[in-house]
Amino acid sequence: xxxxxxxxxxxxxxxxxxxxxxxxxxxxxxxxxxxxxxxxxxxxxxxxxxxxxxxxxxxxxxxxxxxxxxxxxxxxxxxxxxxxxxxxxxxxxxxxxxxxxxxxxxxxxxxxxxxxxxxxxxxxxxxxxxxxxxxxxxxxxxxxxxxxxxx
Amino acid sequence: xxxxxxxxxxxxxxxxxxxxxxxxxxxxxxxxxxxxxxxxxxxxxxxxxxxxxxxxxxxxxxxxxxxxxxxxxxxxxxxxxxxxxxxxxxxxxxxxxxxxxxxxxxxxxxxxxxxxxxxxxxxxxxxxxxxxxxxxxxxxxxxxxxxxxxxxxxx
Numbered sequence: 001x002x003x004x005x006x007x008x009x010x011x012x013x014x015x016x017x018x019x020x021x022x023x024x025x026x027x028x029x030x031x032x033x034x035x036x037x038x039x040x041x042x043x044x045x046x047x048x049x050x051x052x053x054x055x056x057x058x059x060x061x062x063x064x065x066x067x068x069x070x071x072x073x074x075x076x077x078x079x080x081x082x083x084x085x086x087x088x089x090x091x092x093x094x095x096x097x098x099x100x101x102x103x104x105x106x107x108x109x110x111x112x113x114x115x116x117x118x119x120x121x122x123x124x125x126x127x128x129x130x131x132x133x134x135x136x137x138x139x140x141x142x143x144x145x146x147x148x149x150x151x
Numbered sequence: 152x153x154x155x156x157x158x159x160x161x162x163x164x165x166x167x168x169x170x171x172x173x174x175x176x177x178x179x180x181x182x183x184x185x186x187x188x189x190x191x192x193x194x195x196x197x198x199x200x201x202x203x204x205x206x207x208x209x210x211x212x213x214x215x216x217x218x219x220x221x222x223x224x225x226x227x228x229x230x231x232x233x234x235x236x237x238x239x240x241x242x243x244x245x246x247x248x249x250x251x252x253x254x255x256x257x258x259x260x261x262x263x264x265x266x267x268x269x270x271x272x273x274x275x276x277x278x279x280x281x282x283x284x285x286x287x288x289x290x291x292x293x294x295x296x297x298x299x300x301x302x303x304x305x306x
Contacts, residue, residue: 037218
């Protein structure tokens, strides 16, 4: 089955539905890509500096972790043909993530607004990225997707 | 090891109402393809507008906004942590668009939980080459205070 076949249209979502992805082990390559797009601030790229921070070592970027978490869910093709855009995102990064840790992602559908237009509606989901190694939540994001109806 | 002295703004240096504009960055097909490959979502590299132009994923825009903001230098050695941000997306960004970040400090207050640290609330607006507002974010960032430059160790 191609991942396109996993596409969910507006009618396919239901409140409380849960989509899970992962695990993914975080490596140096991930931190490098985080820095490429998210900036190479010292808490992420300077080990000497990072030792003196409360986190004790370089930490993975929150924004990059959000992106990898979205990748774990979206990469399965959930919105492959149905996504038209995003309305909003409310993002928190409650705990740090380190190289060598493993993450998983879980998207729980919270609400569905079908009346936005004839062709699409809004699906709001809560995305949690968990640090499986430290048993913490590293990303807690509420995302409003604009999703097409089935033709 | 050379002794690093922070060059960023301390909590007290953020004057509400002040604005800064970041450097700009052009987003190419290499960004779109490599980002999609890295996060493991090939579909994010296939989004296109009706006229065929490639659309940049919002996950990348969140990352680029942070990076462009950092290039202002305000948080170099003085940033403490990101308390979270709330985004609103208004229009897409396409391949070959160039984006800038306009930052406005809104208000500040000392942290109740960590001594020597304050919270700066700011609005970040992502702009394109036509000066259109792509997206905006309400952001709370913890910054070190001049009164406690040892906050790293105190926390």
